[in-house]
Amino acid sequence: MVDSTRRIFNSWLAATAAATAACMTPASVLAQAAKPAPAAAAAAIPRLRIVIPANEGGGWDQTGRALGAAMTAAGAVAQVEYENIGGKGGTIGLARYVEKYDADPDAVLMSGMVMVGAVALQKPAVDMSRIAPLARLTSDYEVVVVKGDSPIVTAKDLIAKMRADPANTIIAGGSAGGVDHMFAGILSRAAGNTSALVYQPFAGGAQVVSAVESGKAVAGISGYSEFSENIASGKLRAIGVSSKNAFMGVSSVRQQGVDADLANWRGVFTGKAVPVQRQAVLLDAVRRAVATDAWQKSLKRSNWDGYWMEGKDFRGFLELDQSMAGILTYILKLKS
Template identity: 70%
Template sequence: MPAAWAQASPPVLGNLRIVIPANEGGGWDQTGRALGAAMLASGAVAQVSYENVGGKGGTIGLAQYVQKYNAAPDTLLMSGMVMVGAVALQKSVVDMRAVQPVARLTSDYEVVAVRTDSAIQTPKDLINRLRTEPGSTPVAGGSAGGVDHVYAGMLARVAGKAADLTYQPYPGGAQVVEALLSGKAAVGISGYSEFSDSIASGKLRAIGVSSKRPFLGIPSIREQGVDADLANWRGVFTGKGVPPAAADVLLEAVRRGVAHDAWHKAIKRSNWDASWMEGKNFAGFLDLDISMAGVMIYLLKLKQS
C-alpha cells in the first residue's frame, strides 16, 4: 500500500458496519474484526460495529445482507472463496451477482490435521485410507461447498473415490477441532489459525498444508507426493444499490485500514498472506472464481450433507 494512505487525515466514514456471514471465531470473523480494528486505528472510520449471521457457507448472511443493506453506503460484507463455492453448491437464489466487489484482502492455505494418536501419519496414508476405507474416514471442515469441502474433494479425487467422500460440514473451526478430538471425524481441514492452538498443545497433528511449499514448518501436501494444492481468499463487498461514488469512499476507507500497522500485525499474527486486489482486476478474478466453482463441484462430485 502507498505510504500516503497511512498518513493521518479526517475519517472517510463516520460509522461503519461490517456484516460477517459466519459465527464468531472463524476465519471470516477474524478477518472482518481485524480489518475493522485497523480502519479504526488508521482513522479511516470513527466507529465500527459487527453483525454476525452464520450458516450454510455464508449464503444466509449474503441473502440477509442484500435484503437489509443493498443500498447502504456504510456497510461492508465479508466474503470469499467459501461463499462462492457454497452459492454454487446450493444453487442459491441470491448469488454473488447481488453484491459488488470492493477489495480482496488475504489468502491463506488449508491445513490437514488429525488427532495426535491417529494412524494417519502422512498425506499418502490419508489417500490410502480414502481409497480403501472411505466410509470410515469422515473428513470434517467448514460449510458445504466451501474451500474446506473443495479441498477434501480434491484429496478424494486423487484417491479415486470422489463420489464416496464422507464430509462433515461445521459452522466454524472450533467445531471441526471438537469433531476430531471426539473421534467423530478422522481428518480435519481448516485454516492454520483455527488449528494452531490445538497443534501447539499437542492435541492435533498437522500432516500437511495445501500450499506449494512448506508453511509455518508444516510440509506441503504436494511435496509429500500428493498433487493437490489450493489457496483460500477473503475480501469485502458492498451492496449492488450503492452508487459508484459511495463505493469509492468505502474502498478508500479499506485502503487506509490495510495500510496501517495494525493490519500488518494482524496479517503476521494470523499467518495470512496479504493479497490486495481492487477494481477491474478483482472483478475479473471474481468472475473466473465463480465460473470455476461450478466446474469444481461437478468434477469433485461434491454434494450437500
C-alpha cells in the same frame, strides 16, 4: 472423459494461481500507495457496520474484526459495529445483507472463496451478482489435521485410508461447497474415488476441532489460524497444507505426491445499490486500514498473506473464480 475433466481441473488451479500472482500488489507498495498526504486525508466515516456471514471465531469473523480494528486505527472510521449471520457457507448472511443493506452506504460484507463455492453448490436465489466487490484482502492455506495420537502421520497415509475404507474416513471441515470441502474433494480425487467422500460440514473451526479430537472425524480441514492452538498443544497433528511449499513447518500435500495446491481468499464487498462515489469512499477506508501496523500485525498473528486486489483486477478474478467453482464442484462430485 477422465482426461478431459483432469485438464479442466488442473487448468482451474493454474488459472487461479496465475490470477493471484498477476494481481497481487506487494505489501510495501500498497502501504506506500494507501497512505494519503496529511492534507488529503479523507474524513472518518462516523459509523460502519461490518456484516460477517459466519459465526464468531472463524476465519471470516477474524478477518472482519481485524479489518474493523485497522480502520479505526487508521482514522478511516470512527465507530465499527459487527453483525454475525452464520450458516450455509455464508449464503444466509448474503441473502440477509442484500435484503437489509443493499443501499446502505455504511455497511459492508465480508466474503471470499467459501461463499463462491457454497453458491456454486447450493445455487441459492440470492448469489454474489447481488453485491459489489471492493477489495480482496487476504489469502491463506488449508491445513489437514488428525488427532494427536492418530496412526495417520502423512497426507499419503490419509489418502491410503480414504482409498481402503472411504465410508469410515470422515473428513470434517467448514460449510458444504466451501474451500475446506473442495480440498477434501481434491484428496478424495487423489484416492481415486470422489463419489465416496464422506464430508461432515460444520459452521466454525471450533466444531471441526471437536469432531477430530473426539474421534468423530478421522481428519479435519481448515485454515491454520483455526487449528494453531491445538496443534501447539499436541491435541492435533498437522499432516499437510495446501500451499506449494512447506508452511509453518508442515510439508505441503504437493510435496507429498499430490499434484494440487489451493489458496483460500477473503475480501470485502458492499451493496449493489450503493452509489459508485460512496463505494470509492469505502474502498479508500479499506486501503487506509491495510496500510496500518494493526493490520500487518493481524496478518502475522493469523499467518495470512496480504493479497490486495481492487477494481477490474478483482472483478476479473472473481468472475474466473465463480465460473470455475461450478466446474470444480461437478468434477469433485461435491454434495451439500
